[in-house]
Amino acid sequence: MVVKASLSKADPQAVREVFSLLARSKTAGAAAAGEFDPIPFGVAALRSSLDIAIAYCLRQGLIARRLSVDELFDDVTRALEP
Numbered sequence: 001m002v003v004k005a006s007l008s009k010a011d012p013q014a015v016r017e018v019f020s021l022l023a024r025s026k027t028a029g030a031a032a033a034g035e036f037d038p039i040p041f042g043v044a045a046l047r048s049s050l051d052i053a054i055a056y057c058l059r060q061g062l063i064a065r066r067l068s069v070d071e072l073f074d075d076v077t078r079a080l081e082p
Contacts, residue, residue: 012076023082
């Protein structure tokens with residue numbers, strides 16, 4: 001899910017609520033404990049994948065410097081976890 005920074009700034013509660021709805025939806029169809037989850041959800045679950053994507057973008061010259069995963073999110077979205 002992508003959220004415009006302007007929406008996150010103007011209505012952070014709406015962003016939190018949409019995230020909560022998506023998290024509950026995912027939980028309803030969640031894999032059993034210990035099973036592989038093909039659709040990770042949340043910053044923590046995606047951190048390693050985002051690090052890899054950042055590295056590829058840097059290597060391909062799409063970004064000028066290596067970003068941290070936390071730089072991809074504002075304070076509202078960084079704190080969202082299922």
